[in-house]
Amino acid sequence: ELKVEQNPLFLSMQEGKNYTIYCNYSTTSDRLYWYRQDPGKSLESLFVLLSNGAVKQEGRLMASLDTKARLSTLHITAAVHDLSATYFCAVDRNSNYQLIWGAGTKLIIKP
Amino acid sequence: EAQVTQNPRYLITVTGKKLTVTCSQNMNHEYMSWYRQDPGLGLRQIYYSMNVEVTDKGDVPEGYKVSRKEKRNFPLILESPSPNQTSLYFCASSFDLTGGLGYDSPLHFGNGTRLTVT
Numbered sequence: 001e002l003k004v005e006q007n008p009l010f011l012s013m014q015e016g017k018n019y020t021i022y023c024n025y026s027t028t029s030d031r032l033y034w035y036r037q038d039p040g041k042s043l044e045s046l047f048v049l050l051s052n053g054a055v056k057q058e059g060r061l062m063a064s065l066d067t068k069a070r071l072s073t074l075h076i077t078a079a080v081h082d083l084s085a086t087y088f089c090a091v092d093r094n095s096n097y098q099l100i101w102g103a104g105t106k107l108i109i110k111p
Numbered sequence: 112e113a114q115v116t117q118n119p120r121y122l123i124t125v126t127g128k129k130l131t132v133t134c135s136q137n138m139n140h141e142y143m144s145w146y147r148q149d150p151g152l153g154l155r156q157i158y159y160s161m162n163v164e165v166t167d168k169g170d171v172p173e174g175y176k177v178s179r180k181e182k183r184n185f186p187l188i189l190e191s192p193s194p195n196q197t198s199l200y201f202c203a204s205s206f207d208l209t210g211g212l213g214y215d216s217p218l219h220f221g222n223g224t225r226l227t228v229t
């Protein structure tokens with residue numbers, strides 16, 4: 001059974017600092033997704049990672065995938081308040097969009 | 112505007128009273144899916160549909176039904192709602208992801224339906 005674990009589940013940090021959110025999964029998969037959710041809102045796609053060693057960056061966010069270690073990271077550089085949200089990773093179980101989701105990391109960035 | 116539209120946004124009902132949550136997408140997507148979101152559990156898939164001919168159960172299908180009579184619509188039906196189905200529900204869509212067009216496409220989500228069953 002595929003399990004997806006995110007760490008930490010809650011993160012409070014200061015603006016300007018760097019931090020990393022981790023997403024571990026338990027069985028082989030070749031597709032991993034990162035999403036952002038603002039309070040009371042829908043989910044917004046951030047990154048789609050399809051292969052080992054994939055790295056994608058958008059603004060202050062950078063995501064990477066290590067399929068051998070079954071680990072993805074979402075790195076935040078010089079955090080700003082607007083990045084406060086809950087971040088989810090999701091792993092495709094069978095390459096047919098049966099996604100298994102992590103519990104989410106609630107990120108609060110203080111001025 | 113390309114979007115996934117769910118209705119209603121909020122719904123309060125009583126145990127056993129049948130309800131339908133509608134979902135429509137205007138992006139000509141093949142794939143559609145329903146999720147429920149509960150605190151601390153992330154999203155869990157209820158049903159999904161690869162195209163109008165293929166619909167299958169996700170991880171938590173009990174108590175739910177779906178219908179995919181046409182590509183753009185994918186309603187979620189609760190025949191006899193119970194309090195444990197109180198949750199936030201999301202519909203999502205994407206291209207056919209079985210190796211063809213849209214292989215790296217993300218899911219596009221609706222705005223959600225908050226359902227309370229008393």
